[in-house]
Amino acid sequence: MVKVLPQLNFLIIILVLLGSAMFTKAIVKENNSNDPSASSNSIRSHFSSADSALAHWIKYDEMKTLCESLAVILMKEFIQLFGGYKIDWKKIFFAGAIMTASCVMLQMFILNDPLDMWFLSLPVAIPSDKPLNSSLSLNKTSTEARVKRLQIISGSPIVSPNPPIDLNLSVPIMPVAALVPPRGKSRRRRKDSKVDNISKVVPPSPPPRRTVPSRMQKFIWSLTPKEALLYAKKEVEHAPAVMEDDPDLYAPIFRNVSVFKRSYELMELILKVYIYRDGARPIFHQPHLRGIYASEGWFMKLMEENRQFVTRDPEKAHLFYLPYSMRQLGMALYVPNSHNMKPLSIFLRDYTNMIAAKYPFWNRTHGSDHFLVACHDWGPYTLTAHEELTKNTIKALCNADTSEGIFVARKDVSLPETTIRTPRKPLRNVGGFRVSQRPLLAFFAGNMHGRVRPTLLKHWQDKHEDMKIYGPLPLRVSRKMSYIQHMKSSKFCICPMGYEVNSPRIIESIYYECVPVIIADNFPPPLSDVLDWSKFSVAVAEKDIPKLREILVAIPMRRYLTMQINVKMVQKHFLWNPRPIRYDLFHMILHSIWSSRTSNSIWCLQPGFMVKCSKFFELKHGWTFSGKTGGGCQNEKWGCRKDDKAKESP
Structure with a gap:
């Protein structure tokens, strides 16, 4: 006769499980009696230190071992007592449900807020100087690391009336507004906002600056x-010669690497x-970071973000920056197709007069220690309404045409014209x-701008298979090979002037490691005050365009290889880095401005005070400077003297 398992036996098993739960609860309470934090209902106060958390973990592990032992004993008794009975599976399912509920109740009895707590096994950092000879040593090291870094993370935000200051167990929750993209913006505005927020992208850290001896620092600060x-x-x-190679500087591309380094x-x-x-x-303080005129915007952005060179105390300043964007000025004030730049020059004249009236610094030197950075073709022409702004300031210009009388070689700076297509990835x-x-x-x-490019196409378009000379790149050609691929596949890249002397192709050639061929008279190449362009470029006079192929073919392969290597080495000095590094384009431009400030100015004495005068402009009130030796403005102490009759500087 088949026996059926009575329901009373189920009740007996459940009572045994509940009894074991209460027994374990009593054990945990007894172990926690000496720990005042154990009676708190808050997880923050319960685990206020790593030691209490570790103690609770050990108690939990002991309780777990005890429960496992009880479960094994009960299972053996169950099999021995009822092994011969026929099992009703419906009742077994019912019993399993009750046992599951009992286990949940067991946790609720034993632990405080057990369902809000996760015990996470954190990654282990093992020192490299400790050998891992066996699995035993690995387990030991891992266990010690986990004990040291044990953390308890809450699954939901926890509010405690008295949270400890040094403990934060809550998981940060991202606001919903931060996860949902803003609506109501056009694609163009979203793109511009990404450009404006480019500084939020964390680029690689720059190399550490070399420390300066404290004595030298104190000496400089005392001046x-x-x-x-x-x-x-x-x-x-009196710069000393560089005796050892500097890994950051490649001497062959510099005019004088020792002078530059010092x-x-x-x-x-x-x-x-x-x-x-x-x-x-x-117009001010808003850099434009895209396109062929991006240099002025990138310099403004990096200059205003800089903490090394920028000072808030004008009395400590050696240079004063006029932070306007020529590109933004043209977009704001120029009337399309009017060919009238007078409103732009009047605007800058009024701004300069306001600066001179509001602050004493302009009038102190007549603007010779002030500088501006403008890459637009119109940059020089918008300065002419203010005489001192035109003659005295240090001008960093892309349109560095020495034949027009605005850009002055050895005083002003030839600014590189860099094309930035993706501001978030300038490299x-x-x-x-x-x-x-x-x-x-x-x-x-390229487009047929100016006088040089039509002449270039007239002589060399479709003349030789290895010379690809086009107007705008035809679609049939660009489908097979892009503009950038053409530059990367050419030994020489032709860089003729457009409407003005500069061309973005010069720096593009350096980016793509193609030797630039510059065709522009009266144009000092960018940063030519320190870089020797003859070592990594070819200059062709406008009148020699018909001889272009002959000039290029005559260059020996050995010399070309040297020039191409030099192009690679000079490349680092023309790169915009989101976070500037030593000797990059931001620092090279700033150095050229600094060099102009130190080399092209001299201090002259007047009764009671000193006046800074530049050899490039006439000093008023009876003071002139006509050269390093002889003429006016000479003195044993300051290299100056007073001229009773003011003379015009050459």
Whole structure:
């Protein structure tokens, strides 16, 4: 006769389980009796330290072992007592449900807020100096690391009336608004907002700056700005020769690497720039970071973010920055197709007069220690309404045409014209093919601007298979090979001037490791005050365009290989880094401005005070300077003297 398992036996098993639960609860309470934090209902106070958390973990592990032992004993008794009975599976399912509920109740009895708590096994950091000879040593090291880094993370935010200051167990919750993209913005505005927020992207950290001895620091800090400039000028003139190779500087591409290195080190040590906060957006303080005129925007952005060179105290400044964007000025005030730049020049004239009236710094030097950075073609022409702004300030211009009388060589700075297509990735596509993968001799494609490009196409378009000379790149050609691929596949890249002397192709050639061929008379190449362009480029006079192929073919392969290597080495000095590093384009431009400030100015004495005069402009009130030797403005102490009759500087 088959026996049926009575329901009374189920009740007996459940009572035994509940009894074991209460028994375990009593054990935990007894173990926690000496721990005042154990009676708290808050997880924050219960685990206020790593020691209490570890103690609770050990107690939990003991309780778990005890429950497992009880479960094994009960299972053996169950099999021995009822092994011969026929089992009713419906009742077994019912019993399983009751046992599951009992286990949940068991946790609720034993633990405080058990369902809100996760015990996470954190990643283990094992020192590299400890050998892992066996699994035993690995387990030991891992266990010690986990005990040291044990953390308890709550599954939901926890509010405690008295939370400990040094403990935060809650998981940060992202606001819903931060996860949902803003609506109501056009695609263009969203793209611009990404560009404006480019500084939020954390780029690689720059290399650490070399420390300066404390004595030198104290000496520099003790100098006034005037004395510091005189000290820097003297140090540069007596710069020691570089005896050992600097891994950051490649000597063959510099005019004088020793002078440059000493001048650069002094700039890092001394230079302070004051930025005028006057002026409203978008003309002031709003950089334009895209396109062929992006240089002025990137310099403005990085200059205003800089903490090393920028000072808030104008009395400590060696240079004063006029933070306007020529690109933004044209977009704001220029009337399309009017060909009238007078409103733009009047605007800058009024701004300069306001600065001169509001602050004493402009009138102190007549603007010769002020500088501006403008990359638009119209940059020089918008300065002419203000005489001192045109003649005295240090101008960093892309349109560096020496034949027009506005840009002054050795005082002003030839600014690189860099094309930035993706502001969030300014270094995108940088690099090129090796020489064996450059089948083309020369390449050019562009609009027919100015007087040089039509002449270039007239002589060389469709004349030779290895010379690809186009107007705008035809669609049939660009489908097979893009503009950038053409530059990366050419040995020489032709860089003719457009409406003005500069061309973005010069820096593009360097980006794509193609030797630039510059065709522009009266144009000092960018940063030519320190870089020797003859070592990594070819200059062709406008009148020699018919001889272009002959000039290029005549260059020996050995010389070309040297030039191409030099292009690669000079590339780092023309890169915009979201976070500037030593010797990159931001620092190179700033150094050229600094160098102009130290080398092209001299301090002259007047009764009671000193006046800074520049050899490039006439000093008023009876003071002139006509050269380093002879003429006016000479004195044993300051290199100056008073001229009773003011003479015009040459």
